[in-house]
Amino acid sequence: MNTNVKNLAFRMFRRLPNYKLNCNFLLLSSNKGGQFKYNFSSNLCVKLNRKLVKSTKSNLLEINNDKKSNLKYHVPVLVEESCSLLLGRNKNQNDKLLFLDCTFGAGGYTRTILAMYPNSRVIGIDVDYPNNPVIEKQVDAIKEEFGYNRFHIVGSNFRYLHHVICEECKLPKYSVDGIVFDLGVSSMQLDFAERGFSFQKEGLLDMRMNPLDENNPPASDLVNNMTETQLSNIIYEYGEDHNADRIARAIVDHRNNVKPFETTLELANVIEKAIPHKGFQKRKIHPATKTFQAIRIFVNDELGALQQGLNESKLVLKEGGRLVVVSYHSLEDRIVKEFIQNNNDEFERITKRIVQPTDEEVIMNRRSRSAKLRCAEKIC
Numbered sequence: 001m002n003t004n005v006k007n008l009a010f011r012m013f014r015r016l017p018n019y020k021l022n023c024n025f026l027l028l029s030s031n032k033g034g035q036f037k038y039n040f041s042s043n044l045c046v047k048l049n050r051k052l053v054k055s056t057k058s059n060l061l062e063i064n065n066d067k068k069s070n071l072k073y074h075v076p077v078l079v080e081e082s083c084s085l086l087l088g089r090n091k092n093q094n095d096k097l098l099f100l101d102c103t104f105g106a107g108g109y110t111r112t113i114l115a116m117y118p119n120s121r122v123i124g125i126d127v128d129y130p131n132n133p134v135i136e137k138q139v140d141a142i143k144e145e146f147g148y149n150r151f152h153i154v155g156s157n158f159r160y161l162h163h164v165i166c167e168e169c170k171l172p173k174y175s176v177d178g179i180v181f182d183l184g185v186s187s188m189q190l191d192f193a194e195r196g197f198s199f200q201k202e203g204l205l206d207m208r209m210n211p212l213d214e215n216n217p218p219a220s221d222l223v224n225n226m227t228e229t230q231l232s233n234i235i236y237e238y239g240e241d242h243n244a245d246r247i248a249r250a251i252v253d254h255r256n257n258v259k260p261f262e263t264t265l266e267l268a269n270v271i272e273k274a275i276p277h278k279g280f281q282k283r284k285i286h287p288a289t290k291t292f293q294a295i296r297i298f299v300n301d302e303l304g305a306l307q308q309g310l311n312e313s314k315l316v317l318k319e320g321g322r323l324v325v326v327s328y329h330s331l332e333d334r335i336v337k338e339f340i341q342n343n344n345d346e347f348e349r350i351t352k353r354i355v356q357p358t359d360e361e362v363i364m365n366r367r368s369r370s371a372k373l374r375c376a377e378k379i380c
Contacts, residue, residue, distance in 0.1 A: 076108030076182060077368040078326055081355055083112045085375040086178035088320040094119055097177040100165075100316070101125065102158035102309065105186045107138040113180075114146045120177075121150050125164055127209045129155035157209075159305040161312035174318045183306065184328040185296060197296060199268035199288040205261055207296045219295050223267060224260045228252045238303075238331065239294030243275055247291055250274035268292070293329065303331060310339045314346060317378040323347065324375045333372045340376045347376040 086099060097120040101110045104124035113122050129135050135153075142151050154168045158181065165171050185197050196206030196219060207219040223231065228248045236244035254261070254270045261267050268288040275287040297303060313323055327333040333354070340349050355373035362369045 075365045075367070076105075076112070077361070077365065077371045078355065078357055078373050079108055079112050081373060082180055082182075082324045082326060083109065083116050085324050085350060085373075086113065086180060086322050087117070088177065088322055088377055090320050091177065093117055096120070098123070098171075098175060100161070100176050100179040102161070102179060103182045103186075104129065104135065104138075104153060105182070106134060107142050109180055109182060110142060110151065111146075114142070114150055121152075123164070123169060124151065124153040125156055125158050125161075126153065127155065127157045129153055131155075131210075131212060157305055159308040159312070161309055162315045165316045173315055176316045176318060176321055178322040179313050179317060179324065181306070181309065181325045183302075183326060183332050193264070196264055197292070199264055199271075199286060199292050202263055202265045205264055205267060207292075207299050209300045216299070219299050220261055222295060222299060223251055224255050234298050235291050235294045237294070238297040239290035240330065241290035241294070243287075247271050247274050264292075297331070303335060306332060306335055307339070310336070314343070314378070319378055319380060321378045322350070322375060323378070324373065326371055326373050328370050328372075333374070336374050340374065346378060346380055348379050350375040350377050 087093060087097075091097065093116070095117075097117055099113050099117075099120055099122050101107075101113065101122055101124045104110060104126035107124070110122045110124050113120060124139075126132075126135055129139070139151075139153050152169065154164050156164050156168070158164075161179075162173075165176065166173060193201035193203035194206075195211070196203045196208075205218065205220040205223065208216050210216065211218075222234075226234070228251075231251055232244045232248035235241050235247055241247065250270050250273065251261070251267070254266075261270075268286075271288040271291050272286075310323075310325075317323065325332075325336045327336055340347055351374050355375075357365075357368040357371055
């Protein structure tokens with residue numbers, strides 16, 4: 001284990017009396033590889049032990065040093081900053097407020113909102129619900145902890161915000177006090193190999209946010225049927241990878257002369273071999289990272305969904321309501337930035353500069369390193 005990381009972690013915990021955490025990092029025991037396992041939760045009393053760490057209040061985690069343990073949950077990024085910004089300037093923390101968590105996942109944002117605003121209600125949206133057992137478990141836990149009348153979840157894509165509020169929840173337009181988007185793919189999806197999102201785990205090449213959607217073909221259809229030019233354009237546009245032509249050529253050559261792609265590792269290995277050794281050495285990320293990102297974005301129309309979701313936020317946010325978006329790459333952030341700029345007659349920018357994770361958060365959660373937060377308030 002890196003000594004600096006270890007010392008920083010212990011310093012953080014010494015500052016927390018009796019290890020009582022309120023929306024802070026929960027540090028779990030290190031495995032033999034010297035890496036931390038961790039999670040976020042609100043109002044946890046945690047008993048630390050060399051071999052076992054248990055959450056005594058939320059049952060989110062029970063992980064030991066057993067190598068076979070494969071339990072991992074999504075760690076929400078910039079959660080305290082995001083949830084604090086949801087409160088409009090003319091509102092009180094104890095007001096009766098309605099918030100939308102547009103990317104519910106494992107419920108990290110929803111839990112924090114409900115704890116931070118004691119009289120609030122949250123409507124969660126997740127395209128994986130009710131097909132994901134982890135989400136179902138968290139839904140039940142949140143309802144039990146905070147009350148069944150304070151939380152409701154809808155299985156939908158967040159691009160349909162207006163439909164969710166007005167049709168699914170039977171609420172009037174302009175009734176929401178705050179909306180939070182935590183974009184991209186979650187740790188839950190990356191860590192379950194069968195979802196096909198990870199280039200480090202063997203699984204079917206799927207990548208669909210909603211794998212039961214028959215109208216949405218899996219990633220394997222894309223890589224096995226698109227032309228070399230189409231693949232190159234997708235990798236370059238959505239992955240911003242300057243090796244797009246080389247990668248697309250390698251993909252087409254493999255599927256034509258070896259076999260069609262079926263699994264994630266097949267694709268990742270072909271991409272790795274296609275990148276020149278010199279270029280690979282200069283990269284700080286795996287050579288397949290940007291290609292997998294590009295294919296995932298295309299398969300799920302993530303940028304189109306984001307644009308539509310932002311536009312529909314204008315129909316559900318009330319005057320003084322806040323819009324908070326956490327993005328993870330430049331394409332998403334550009335859409336959010338331009339939306340706020342192009343709608344300055346309806347939205348006032350609250351974050352003059354992007355908010356990024358602290359060094360401590362990046363050390364504890366490496367996936368947070370590229371996160372950017374923007375916030376705007378609806379003014380009419």
